[in-house]
Amino acid sequence: MESIGPALPSLPSMASGIAPDVWQWIKSLPRQWRADEFHSLLICNSPSTNQSLNLVVTKQSEETHPFSLSFSICDKSRDHDPVSLWSSHYSKLKPANTTDVAAQFLLEIICGVLRYGPYSSSRAIFRLPAVHVSDGSGKILSLSVLALAFLVCIYEAPSTPRREFIGAIAARLTRDEMRHAARELMLALGSNLEEQWMRSLNLGVTNWAMEAHRSGAGTSSPLRFAVFSYALSASRLWKVQLYCPVVAMTMEHHPSHHHQQQQQLVKDERLLFSLNYQQLESVIQFVYRVAFHENWIDVTVNVDNIRCDVIQLVSETLMARQGHGSDEKHFPSRISLQLTPVAQSNILSLSVSRSTDNPAQEVGTDKGIDTTIAAAPASIGISVSAHETVTRTMKPWKFEHSVHGNTASLSWFLHGSGGGGREVFSSDPPKLELFQPKSWFRNRYTSPSRPFTRSGGVIFAGDEYGEGVCWRMGAAAAGKTMEWEIKGRIWVTYWPNKKRTLHTETRRLEFRELLQLTIGE
Known part of the structure; x- marks a missing residue:
């Protein structure tokens, strides 16, 4: 110097x-x-x-x-x-x-x-x-x-x-x-x-x-x-941009986590490097529409794009040399958003357009009889057994609407394939599944049935989640500029991808922004 x-x-x-x-x-x-x-x-x-x-x-x-x-x-x-x-x-x-x-x-x-x-x-x-x-x-x-x-x-x-x-x-x-x-x-x-x-x-x-x-x-x-975020309200679009390095996210402690498991990560410096030199980047976009009626006003908000990506903060060469490569990293496992009008004196009601999703499960049953002929020195034995195979189809991501007062909540949950499809962000996978090569979280960025994009992120677009939430307001709200508060939490989880390890973890971040809307646009 x-x-x-x-x-x-x-x-x-x-x-x-x-x-x-x-x-x-x-x-x-x-x-x-x-x-x-x-x-x-x-x-x-x-x-x-x-x-x-x-x-x-x-x-x-x-x-x-x-x-x-x-x-x-x-x-x-x-x-x-x-x-x-x-x-x-x-x-x-x-x-x-x-x-x-x-x-x-x-x-x-x-x-x-x-x-x-x-x-x-x-x-x-x-x-x-x-x-x-x-x-x-x-x-x-x-x-x-x-x-x-x-x-x-x-x-x-x-x-x-x-x-x-x-x-x-x-x-x-x-x-x-x-x-x-x-x-x-x-x-x-x-x-x-x-x-x-x-x-x-x-x-x-x-x-x-x-x-x-x-x-x-x-x-x-x-x-x-x-944790840096900012909001933009323009052209009938609400947008929140969010950045957070993994090291700044809050560690979730599940009841099933043991102290020894947490110490394992500290000792494995290469895994520590892979998991921490990452950044969560997220874009949250809503489109809104204001409809005037004779005695009331409807403000409808629809999902346009919800995108979450976990981005590597170092080069591939450095990640391979000091870590376990780019395949060992966190993935989004839950997104929770809440929209609330700040001033509620003109709010008459709040409605959601998607009911609780309880789809009929597709169950396939295959029955048959197996026979075996075994040769023995003194006699010939025939054994007969029956089998029944049941297959179940489940979507990995579940979407829910809920209403609390004048607050609309939108949540996306990722479910695992084993253990009855439990929510990933709040549970650990069964230990035997961690070593099964065909588990969904193994090779999760290249498998054709992966619940993520090729780069390991998720995108929820309006064509699938476009059903809106609607606030009905009194006619006196016309011409006013109102603020909506958006609060959100995003969880990312690590389960082993290619590395053989028992370590799992989930981290969480929270953010809050204000969005504006003029009743008259």
């Missing part, structure tokens, strides 16, 4: 937990700079070591480029000169042109975050967005700097102040203003860059959690913001 020169002028320290206002700092940069002049902004500090993490802007010293600027993230202490942990390229920008400086800096940050991701060497190229930064969107800059600083601390910061740096940054990233800024940034990036951004961040979260696991230290601070 390179020393960046003389001591920096310091700005007043921030209150604890307050994110740095990078936009206002850029606006305050002087129009005329002296030679070798630096300007810095405090990101966070480490009280126990008296070290701080700073954002620094410098001017290139060559006279041919008098306004060529570069940004750096630096570790500063009383005992040594500031050390650069990350630096942007020099850009020919004038400090007086605040918008251009901010936009170029934001692009440098986006590239910096993506370079820490699992696909940093990929040849896939997406056009970086031209994000316009202004007083209204200035928080995007602060959010981006914190995200990059988080990754820089994980991979580049000295070990002594690193834990305090990461804890302070994570606390700032959990603030409501930063989560709102993250939503705005994701919408500006577009879906493909959004996925790469989130995989970069959550690979960092996973690396930090695994390092803490090996050292026996806690990881609560960085994991608090690891």
Whole structure:
């Protein structure tokens, strides 16, 4: 790491937990700079070591480029000169042109975050967005700097102040203003860059959690913001986008789990690597329709797409070398969603259009008589026996509607093939089934009868689950903009796929978002 020169002028320290206002700092940069002049902004500090993490802007010293600027993230202490942990390229920008400086800096940050991701060497190229930064969107800059600083601390910061740096940054990233800024940034990036951004961040979260696991230290601070979701209401569509690394999901403890089984995973480092270097990515989409009648209004909401995928956070090569390959991972086993109108004064009733699903089971019976002729030295023996074979056809996924007051619940449950088709998320498979090569969860990503997509995810589309829920409202609701709360829980489960092991586990995440609807669209 390179020393960046003389001591920096310091700005007043921030209150604890307050994110740095990078936009206002850029606006305050002087129009005329002296030679070798630096300007810095405090990101966070480490009280126990008296070290701080700073954002620094410098001017290139060559006279041919008098306004060529570069940004750096630096570790500063009383005992040594500031050390650069990350630096942007020099850009020919004038400090007086605040918008251009901010936009170029934001692009440098986006590239910096993506370079820490699992696909940093990929040849896939997406056009970086031209994000316009202004007083209204200035928080995007602060959010981006914190995200990059988080990754820089994980991979580049000295070990002594690193834990305090990461804890302070994570606390700032959990603030409501930063989560709102993250939503705005994701919408500006577009879906493909959004996925790469989130995989970069959550690979960092996973690396930090695994390092803490090996050292026996806690990881609560960085994991608090690891479950990231945002909602979008537009064009008669409700959409929730969700990302969560597996390490940040809550472990479910079934009554049948034993302590020895939990210890087995810790000892098998390769299986631990395979199961933890994964991320759940989910998209939840509903379409809604508003119908006006003489004395009431119907608001009908239908499933458009429910998609859940467990995505690998490292390359196939690394997964094969340090883990058990890409075939040993969690799979979605239950999805539960609840939709509730926040203001209920105009709600008259709630109806669901799918009744409880109790399909007739297809049972095939095959009866016959077996005979055996056995030769013996003294006599010939004939034995006769009867047999009866019963076959039963079951769908692996079961869908249910339910109503609680004015809350509509939608749930998808995955059932196993053995033990009477028990729910997978809340039970362990019979131990004998774990080693049966023809069990449905063996070779589950290549079997023709698999209950998942080829990549191990699930998709529930409106052609099968399109029956809607309908809120009947009083006519006084016309013209109002109402909010619906969506709360959800998603479970992922691991049962052995190709590896011979008795280990199984289920993890869960929860999220909550608000969706808007104008009664009049």
